[in-house]
Amino acid sequence: MDRRLFTKLCLSGAASVLMANESIMEKKNVEIFLTVDDGWNHKKEILEIANHYKVPLNLFIIGKVIEQDPKIWQSAIEKGHMLGSHTYNHHKLSKIDEETIIADFKQYKNCVISSLGRENYEKIKFFRYPYGDMGNKSTKPTTKKLIEDNGWKTSWWNMDLSFASSSYGMRAYKDPKDQLAYFSRNLKSINVPLFHFKDPDAKAIELVIKFGLENGYKFARLDSKKALLS
Numbered sequence: 521m522d523r524r525l526f527t528k529l530c531l532s533g534a535a536s537v538l539m540a541n542e543s544i545m546e547k548k549n550v551e552i553f554l555t556v557d558d559g560w561n562h563k564k565e566i567l568e569i570a571n572h573y574k575v576p577l578n579l580f581i582i583g584k585v586i587e588q589d590p591k592i593w594q595s596a597i598e599k600g601h602m603l604g605s606h607t608y609n610h611h612k613l614s615k616i617d618e619e620t621i622i623a624d625f626k627q628y629k630n631c632v633i634s635s636l637g638r639e640n641y642e643k644i645k646f647f648r649y650p651y652g653d654m655g656n657k658s659t660k661p662t663t664k665k666l667i668e669d670n671g672w673k674t675s676w677w678n679m680d681l682s683f684a685s686s687s688y689g690m691r692a693y694k695d696p697k698d699q700l701a702y703f704s705r706n707l708k709s710i711n712v713p714l715f716h717f718k719d720p721d722a723k724a725i726e727l728v729i730k731f732g733l734e735n736g737y738k739f740a741r742l743d744s745k746k747a748l749l750s
Contacts, residue, residue, distance in 0.1 A: 549709050550737040551745070553578055554725065555677060556715045557606060557648065559585040559593075562722045566715075567596055569726045575739040577601045580648040580675070583608030583628040590635035597640055602741040603632075604646040604675060613655035618662045621655070625666045645743040646675040673749060675742060677714035679706055681728070682721055692718070699724035700731060712742075 556566060559581040570577045579593070579601055586593050597603055608628040613621060632641045647667045655663045667674060681699045683690040693699050699720070703713060713728065715721040732739060742748050 550707065550735075551710050552728070552732050552737055552739050553710070553712045553742050553745070554715065554728070554739060555580060555604075555648075555675065555712060555742075556717060556721075556725070557682075558582055558610065559717050562717050562719060563589075563592055565722045566717060566725055567592070567599075567601070569722065569729065570601065571599055573726075573729045573733065575729050575733075576741045578604060578646070578675070578742045580604045580606035580646075582606050582610045582650075583631040586635050587631050594636055594640075597636065600741075602646075602743055603636075603640065603644055604648055604742070605644055605670070605672060606648050607650055610650040612651050612653045613649065613659055613663055614653050616659070618659050621659055621663055622666065625670075629670075643743075644670070645672060645749060647672040648675045652676075675712075675748075677712045678708065679703065679711060679713040681713045681724060682716045682718070693720060693724070696720040696724035696727055700727040703728050704731065 554570075554575065555578040557580045559579070567577070577596070579596060581593060581603065583606075593603065605628060608624045608631060611620070611624065616624075629641060632644070647670070649663075654660050679702075681693070681703060683692055684698070684702070703711075715725055729739070
């Protein structure tokens with residue numbers, strides 16, 4: 521590409537889009553890390569879809585949800601899906617005190633060890649904040665230290681496929697085709713879409729999987745990517 525044209529594109533903010541499109545068209549290094557939070561509903565459906573297409577999921581499951589039905593999460597791990605921490609109670613960390621946060625992390629650890637075994641607890645590499653809430657001024661350092669003490673990395677998403685922003689705030693998607701359309705329009709070389717165990721996310725996940733496989737993209741676990749672990 522001509523250097524002057526590239527500089528012009530950079531200044532206009534269009535270079536990243538052009539380069540992403542070229543990369544996508546050539547199918548170079550397009551990776552998709554499907555992340556699914558919470559675990560309340562549609563768990564069997566979503567796991568069956570992923571297992572059918574032999575695609576790994578990155579599961580951020582609430583501790584008390586694991587306790588309710590540990591067999592399904594044990595089976596998910598055995599099928600090759602990744603388990604990440606999402607706290608025990610799924611509180612908004614800015615709304616509770618340090619003592620409650622410390623107790624929650626301890627309860628999560630105990631619940632995973634008792635439900636899934638210490639080995640699976642020690643395999644956890646990532647933590648995701650409930651609601652994306654990192655805490656308030658007094659609790660944020662405590663939470664950060666707890667995450668670091670467990671050897672976890674914070675996992676964020678770069679594409680929300682559960683809730684769309686609008687002039688009225690955040691709203692849940694109603695049509696899985698809209699979720700797929702948003703995904704395809706915003707595709708990057710590394711994609712970490714956020715889903716939840718809810719409707720229509722179950723249908724949208726299948727559409728995204730089919731779209732990715734048809735285009736030759738790679739689906740992977742977060743803990744398989746060295747750059748994400750560093």
